[in-house]
Amino acid sequence: MKITAIETVPYAIPYTKPLRFASGEVHTAEHVLVRVHTDEGLTGVADAPPRPFTYGETQASVIGVIERIFAPQLTGMDVLAREPVHALLHRTVGNPAAKAAIDMALWDIAGQALGLSVTRLLGGWTDRMRVAHMLGFDSPERMAAEAERMRDTYGITVFKVKVGRRPTRLDIDVCLKLREVLGDGAELYVDGNRGWTASESAAALRELDRLGITLAEELCPADDVLGRRWLVRQSSVPFVADESATTPAEVTRSLLDGAATAISIKTARTGFTHSQRVLFQCEGMGAEVVMGNQIDGRLGTVCTVAFGAAHASSSRRAGELSNFLDMSDDLLAEPLVITDGTLTVRDRPGLGIAIDDAKLARYRQDH
Structure with missing residues (x-):
């Protein structure tokens, strides 16, 4: 063909x-x-x-x-x-x-x-993934209200909190509010998109540690080589490399240099073939992975869950699979449905979409 x-x-x-x-x-x-x-x-x-x-x-x-x-x-x-x-x-x-x-x-x-479905071709581990929802910058009250709505409507209990603003106190207050509103049953992790310095990140992590966050992602720039290494060594949770580790070579350098202890995989930037290579690298080096979100629509989300569900290690954590809900419309003929905090793979040939x-x-x- x-x-x-x-x-x-x-x-x-x-x-x-x-x-x-x-x-x-x-x-x-x-x-x-x-x-x-x-x-x-x-x-x-x-x-x-x-x-x-x-x-x-x-x-x-x-x-x-x-x-x-x-x-x-x-x-x-x-x-x-x-x-x-x-x-x-x-x-x-x-x-x-x-x-x-x-x-x-x-x-x-x-x-x-x-x-055969793409998930079966890639590995066929499971037919669904837990969903994590990304919360963008806003006031503590509005971010907490959005998280409550996602929990009550879709059963989502895992939230990625965008941080990295200055002053740092804004983001600390957001996380405090989320924990207050959602209680201990929700999982929270933070993503700085390189917005803080290493010292700001370290101070924030000390405060966030008592809230039970589970991951910290790209809090400071990876180009701040010594500062990033110093920060990762003292992090009490896995430190995730995302935009700083977009190729297999960058993943290797990030893990060996101590710039990260976990990796975000995004099919929107590495497809299925290179995402699988990154995943197997991480498995061999003992690093966790998270299925990330490139602010995907429904089609991108179908690809992410198809890959994530195909492997044991990529399906272990909740995948960032819900931000298509922030779009006013989409191109797919059939909508995606999040139920009880999970998204199911389409068991149809290929990606199974129209x-x-x-x-x-x-x-x-x-x-």
């Missing part, structure tokens, strides 16, 4: 409210739908969510690199020739979301051709 074309469709869907964190804020999901077509009539689909303030990609750059470089290189190649495909993609530096989308679309095609053509026509930006 050969690749005949790779299609890119830019689209934009507003969020119901701005999502704010230390490295920026977003008001609209400006993503790129990627479709890989084959000579046997099967089409693989994936989403590319550019994050210019984190990885440097934009909607225009994703489209440009796929249409001008990747599509001409890959057209005519065997869909299952994964290593040759990645060898060609690797020749172009950067562009993680564009590469990941092509990779996941190819896995979608493979699953359809074999009549795009609503009417919605795509409404939100696409290339008319």
Whole structure:
């Protein structure tokens, strides 16, 4: 089965409210739908969510690199020739979301051709994951109210709290309020998006430790090499590398250098193939993993849970699978349903999704 074309469709869907964190804020999901077509009539689909303030990609750059470089290189190649495909993609530096989308679309095609779900192809460990919800910057009262709503409506009891503001006291007060409102039955962990210094992070961790937080992610920049190493050594919880460890080589350096003790895996930036390599690295080095969220829509969330549920170590912790709820609409023909704090894998060939053509026509930006 050969690749005949790779299609890119830019689209934009507003969020119901701005999502704010230390490295920026977003008001609209400006993503790129990627479709890989084959000579046997099967089409693989994936989403590319550019994050210019984190990885440097934009909607225009994703489209440009796929249409001008990747599509001409890959057209005519065997869909299952994964290593040759990645060898060609690797020749172009950067562009993680564009590469990941092509990779996941190819896995979608493979699953359809074999009549198996991507989760079964990857490992088939379980059919569901617990859900963690990400809380963006806001007042303590509003963040607590959102967490209560997520718990009462969807049964979610794990929350990732965006921190990294100055003064630090704002974020400490948020976590205190969340613990007060949610009680001891909720799991809280924090993500600084590199917003604090190492000394600010250490002081905050001392206060947060009594609240029982379970993870600390990217509290200070990894480029602050000595400060980060000093901070991680004194952290009482696993310290997660996210945007500082986006490739297998960066993961190795982060763990060996003492800049992290756990890794966030995001299929939106490493696809399924390289996410699996990162996962196996972490297993071999004794580091925990968390399935992260690149502010994904429903399609991106389908990919995250498909990968996370496929392996024991990636399904152990709750995955960040609920932020599609912050979008005003979506492209999928069938909605995702979070029940009792869990999201179930679609047991259908490939990713098991269909795009609503009417919605795509409404939100696409290339008319």
